[in-house]
Amino acid sequence: MTQTTAILERKIGGATDLQSVVRTMKAMAASNIVQFENSVRALADYSRTVELTLGVCIRESQSPSRAKYIPEVATNMTAAIVFGSDQGLVGQFNTIVADEAMRTLASVPGKHMIWAVGERVRARLADTNSQLVGQFNVPSTVQAIAPLVGQLLIEYETQAKQHPGTELYLFYNRPTTGSLYEPVRRRLLPLDNAWRRQCSQTPWPTKNLPQVLGDSMQTLRKLTGEYLFVSMFRACAESLASENASRLSAMQRADKNIEELLVTLNSSYHRQRQSSIDEELFDVVSGFEAFRASK
Structure with missing residues (x-):
């Protein structure tokens, strides 16, 4: 589960960096x-x-x-x-x-x-x-x-x-x-x-x-x-x-696609993270119940 979360984090970071490049190219194209x-x-x-x-x-x-x-x-x-x-x-x-x-x-x-x-x-x-x-x-x-x-x-x-x-x-x-x-x-x-x-x-x-x-x-x-x-x-x-x-139009489409990809990746990341937290809490509660039963 931790490995999957780490992979999603890397994908989100890569998409964010790419979006920054795309928006820079958009600004340059508009200025030109x-x-x-x-x-x-x-x-x-x-x-x-x-x-x-x-x-x-x-x-x-x-x-x-x-x-x-x-x-x-x-x-x-x-x-x-x-x-x-x-x-x-x-x-x-x-x-x-x-x-x-x-x-x-x-x-x-x-x-x-x-x-x-x-x-x-x-x-x-x-x-x-x-x-x-x-x-x-x-x-x-x-x-x-x-x-x-x-x-x-x-x-x-x-x-x-x-x-x-x-x-x-x-x-x-x-x-x-x-x-x-x-x-x-x-x-x-x-x-x-x-x-x-x-x-x-x-x-x-x-x-x-x-x-x-x-x-x-x-x-x-x-x-x-x-x-x-x-x-x-x-x-x-x-x-x-x-x-x-033409380049500005292409960058606008790319920016929109990256934004949609980031929404999907962030949603998957939060689900994975929430699932990981739930499992950790379940392990803590199970351990506590087992400890209390032994006492």
Whole structure:
């Protein structure tokens, strides 16, 4: 009986320690969600400014068809950047975004090359016929997102020089209100006519109309680079917010399961302990009765 009680005590202690770890991870995930969501909101004004100035440059161009970051030449190459996670405990997070990428690329003809951001999503994408040309670690802070985006842009530009007109897709999970997150697919390059037309028709918010000084095409290329940077930064931040939301949900379920397990273990421990006490009291009473009978 004592051995069984000791085993229950060890199980209760182990479950309590695990619950402490789970609650710490919950707090960290909740804090990270706020951090990355704030970065996305802070980026909104800058992104709006970049799009407005792009519209001005496109309108200033003599021919809107010239407003391209990469010439629209025939190519059989498609590049994709897939944002996933390095760590587990995120449910179907990596599976969902990898399936979205594979489903989209399967409908795009030609060769495909993929950069995976995260070890877990890379393992998922390794099962496809697409060429994995690079892998990057997932940033853990907002400050680490910008260096990652810079590396991604360098990698893409290197490949684009060898294959002009290479299309660029982004795949990531975005937080939603109705559920934890949803997969997102974005085609960034080349800039199509519909996007340029919509951007050029966006009205300037004030009466002081801007002018483009110098070479409008060179300015347009610089702004397009900023547009790519902002788009990738936002995709990475939203992916990190979704990852932490998924981890928070998993930790909440784990915390609930551990709490139910502790209730069961404590109930069993108290029954065992009470049974042990009853047996000890019974032995004492029996001994006393036997002693009194002998007298």
